[in-house]
Amino acid sequence: MKLFIYSSIFCLTVLASCEMEERGQYPIDNHPPGQVSDVQVENLPGGAIIQYSIPEDEDLLYVKAVYDRKDGEIVEQKASAYANSLKIEGVGKSREIEVQLISGDRSQNESEPVKVIAKPTDAPIFNILDSIQITSDFGGIRLSWKNDTEADIVITVSTIDELGEWADVESFYTKIKNGSGAVRGFESQERLFGITVRDRWGNVTDTLKNSYTPLYEERIDPEAGFRRWNPPGIDYSHYADAYSIEKLWDNNPSTFYLVRAPGIPYSLTFDMGQTVKFSRIKQYQRLHTPTYAYTGQNVESFELWGAESDQGLNEDLSSGWVKLGAFSIDKPSGLPLGELTDEDISVAQSGHDFNIDPDAPAVRYIRYVITKNWSSSNINSIAELQFWGSR
Known part of the structure; x- marks a missing residue:
């Protein structure tokens, strides 16, 4: 029996040695390989x-x-x-x-x-710079560009600071094919702006310079009179006291309004306590984690309606409501639900701006109509609504 065991072990050892020799590394030599x-x-x-x-x-x-x-x-x-x-x-x-x-x-x-x-042709950054369109916008300028190769780039906007020096004021990190962005926070006075485009290897374009006059706007202060208000036929609702409508204007995007809607479309209303001619609004998504962007209960599309007086207003849109716009929150990457890029998250964290038609009338009473959320459920959340314009 012992002889049989020893013989078996010997055979297995020999087989293993042969296998290791066959599967092992190539022998070391000093012969260079052939050329391509x-x-x-x-x-x-x-x-x-x-x-x-x-x-x-x-x-x-x-x-x-x-x-x-x-x-x-x-x-x-x-x-x-x-x-x-x-x-x-x-x-x-x-x-x-x-x-x-x-x-x-x-x-x-x-x-x-x-x-x-x-002999490579010019890097994509040069065509992107040539494609940039710039217009005056509320509080600053708006840029749009084409990035046909979807190259990873940074578009940097600079302007002259109070010391007379060039200073960077905004950078857009992007690779989407058709992009846009706004730079805000300036008075309505002519100002020189500079634009450059840089790629991830450090190649950078010359500076595109031009002067623009930002359109006048001011941030509408919610503390000046925003309050809960509901006309006949539109009942107030929230999911729980911790998620009341007042969270929409508490200047804290980490809190949010949450409501279980009986159906979509769903209207929520409030009184600003002042008559305002809007230039734009900004909406923040609920982001208890960055990966919650563009998913779950977050609103994907909505309409904004307003009225200067509450006389005769009710749930019927024809009772005096004026449509200020229909808007959707678009994911920059266009990726399927649940898939995100760093750019998607960055845009969501910065909030989504929507310009209001300059011909729209001044209003005091707001009706926000949810038309779709990202999960198609009846529970909806909005972190913050901010308004700009003139009073």
């Missing part, structure tokens, strides 16, 4: 795709491209032995670049380089 061949270059904005045929070395580990990205910054881009192409990127203005393609094996040997010339 059949190289083709496809130039792109800010980079290039380089295709090639790999050498037939069994221990080939990678192919790398070595090139001068900008101003003597030598960088490498690697591709595995199973790929037949790699991408160079991060180049600014269009220029010819010598790219060295080098094969490497598992023994850390490298081939002599194959040298090719790539």
Whole structure:
């Protein structure tokens, strides 16, 4: 019996040794691998795709491209032995670049380089800068831009500060194809603004400069008279006392109004205690965690109605209500429900601005109509409503 056991152990040991030898690392040598061949270059904005045929070395580990990205910054881009192409990127203005393609094996040997010339077109930031449209807006300026390649960029807005120096006032981190943003907080006086676009490799455009006069507006102070108010036919409701309608104007986006609506659309109303001609409103989502943005009970779309007098007002929209606008909260990335980018979260944390038609009348009584939330449930939440305009 012992002989049988010893024999079995011996056989298993031999088999294991054979298997380890077969599956182990390639033998170490000092023979460099062959070079890539059949190289083709496809130039792109800010980079290039380089295709090639790999050498037939069994221990080939990678192919790398070595090139001068900008101003003597030598960088490498690697591709595995199973790929037949790699991408160079991060180049600014269009220029010819010598790219060295080098094969490497598992023994850390490298081939002599194959040298090719790539000539990337201008990086996306330059076309993005050219696409930027700027208009005067309430309290500042509004920008819109096109980013056809969906490149990761930063659009920085600067202006002259009280010391006469250029100072950054806003940065938009974005990769969406069609973007927009507003810079606010300025008096209605002509002001010089500068715009630059930067990518993640540090390439930056020249500064686009122009003067604009922000449109006049002031923040409407809720403490000047905002109060709960309901006309006939529109009953007041909230989910619990901790989530009352007063949370909409308590200047604290971390608290919220919560209501179980009997149906959608659902109207909530209040009195501002003053007559206001609106320029814009800002709405904050409920964000007890950042990942709650654009989901759950948060309102996705709504209508805003108003009236200067409460005489004759009731649930019927034709009883004196004037429509101020229909709005929706759009996720910048456009990703499916539950999927978020950093940009999505940043926009939600900053609040969502909606401009009011300049021809809309001044109003005192507000009717906010929920038309949809992100979960299609009957429970709805709004963290904060802020109003700007003139009294």
